[in-house]
Amino acid sequence: MADRTEPKAAPDSTGKIFQWASKDGEFRRQVSSFRDFVSTEPDSPFVAEKGRYHLYVSWACPWAHRTIIVRALKGLQDVIGMSAVHYLLEDMGWRFDYDGETTPGVIADSVNNARYLRDIYFKANPDYQGRFTVPVLWDKKTNTIVNNESSEIIRMLNSAFDQWSSAPGVSYYPDNLTKEIDELNTWIYDEVNNGVYKAGFATTQEAYEPNYEKVFNGLNKVEKILSDKKWLTGNTLTEADIRLWTTVVRFDPVYHTHFKCTGGTIAHDYPNILRWARDFYQLPKVAETVNTEHIKKHYYMSHVQINPTRVVPVWDGPDLSIKN
Numbered sequence: 001m002a003d004r005t006e007p008k009a010a011p012d013s014t015g016k017i018f019q020w021a022s023k024d025g026e027f028r029r030q031v032s033s034f035r036d037f038v039s040t041e042p043d044s045p046f047v048a049e050k051g052r053y054h055l056y057v058s059w060a061c062p063w064a065h066r067t068i069i070v071r072a073l074k075g076l077q078d079v080i081g082m083s084a085v086h087y088l089l090e091d092m093g094w095r096f097d098y099d100g101e102t103t104p105g106v107i108a109d110s111v112n113n114a115r116y117l118r119d120i121y122f123k124a125n126p127d128y129q130g131r132f133t134v135p136v137l138w139d140k141k142t143n144t145i146v147n148n149e150s151s152e153i154i155r156m157l158n159s160a161f162d163q164w165s166s167a168p169g170v171s172y173y174p175d176n177l178t179k180e181i182d183e184l185n186t187w188i189y190d191e192v193n194n195g196v197y198k199a200g201f202a203t204t205q206e207a208y209e210p211n212y213e214k215v216f217n218g219l220n221k222v223e224k225i226l227s228d229k230k231w232l233t234g235n236t237l238t239e240a241d242i243r244l245w246t247t248v249v250r251f252d253p254v255y256h257t258h259f260k261c262t263g264g265t266i267a268h269d270y271p272n273i274l275r276w277a278r279d280f281y282q283l284p285k286v287a288e289t290v291n292t293e294h295i296k297k298h299y300y301m302s303h304v305q306i307n308p309t310r311v312v313p314v315w316d317g318p319d320l321s322i323k324n
């Protein structure tokens with residue numbers, strides 16, 4: 001049985017403990033390896049079908065959270081199944097409950113009956129070398145991973161399953177806004193979404209400080225944009241909002257403290273972002289995608305190199321259910 005009391009950094013596929021940061025102290029995110037697309041084209045190897053695909057997520061992970069939100073907003077819960085891992089990232093990587101555990105929020109793997117997420121990566125490719133990340137979109141028909149890159153999975157959920165969606169035709173990447181969304185996504189990813197990780201996983205002062213600056217530069221730009229706009233591009237909610245929001249909802253309870261992004265909080269220093277975050281949280285089906293317990297326990301209890309005591313701070317961040 002795995003040691004559940006003292007998780008360490010996860011090992012890589014060769015079994016050695018993975019170093020989050022490179023030799024120079026900088027965190028570099030691995031490029032996702034499964035990059036196929038589900039489509040409505042009848043001759044596609046991955047045709048959109050009801051009940052054929054399954055999503056593996058962690059409630060804690062901001063990248064997986066994007067896919068949970070788009071699945072919910074598009075009303076695809078009965079079309080694409082979902083399993084959710086335990087919040088602790090341990091030596092063997094993400095896992096499900098086992099030995100009679102019943103952790104709230106964990107949704108067992110009803111498709112592959114896996115104990116560890118790595119099991120499904122090896123089922124898809126026995127020679128897989130890389131990290132065993134969420135989210136994963138699994139094809140039950142060909143027994144393989146279609147895609148493990150959240151930015152691409154949300155595009156598929158956005159349009160390929162419209163036949164069964166409760167919001168067909170609603171696009172979070174509309175044709176008239178693609179250029180603006182792409183531009184926003186690029187710098188928001190670098191400075192904010194991944195920026196907090198680059199600050200938090202830095203192991204040298206030299207690697208930390210410029211990344212810390214970047215995070216607040218990014219948040220300041222977002223705050224300015226939202227001073228006269230409801231959503232990032234104006235009146236239309238887009239994937240740019242969805243992608244930013246999963247980081248913002250984690251910012252005060254986790255990134256501010258755990259990733260040393262101490263230059264401000266959303267609650268006290270970013271009124272426009274707070275207003276926007278509340279509007280987003282109050283959209284139908286969004287609140288049920290947020291599992292604050294998994295979010296907090298995952299970061300504070302899995303990264304023991306950052307928080308060796310594994311004590312979890314009490315504050316959950318601002319109350320997003322308050323009406324603006």
Ligand SMILES: N[C@@H](CCC(=O)N[C@@H](CS)C(=O)NCC(=O)O)C(=O)O
Pocket residue numbers: 010030032060061062063064089093094131132133134135148149150151
């Ligand atoms: N580029 C990926 C990143 C996914 C990712 O890094 N997920 C993290 C959780 S937040 C993970 O599963 N990490 C497990 C590990 O590295 O062992 C995406 O956006 O889908």
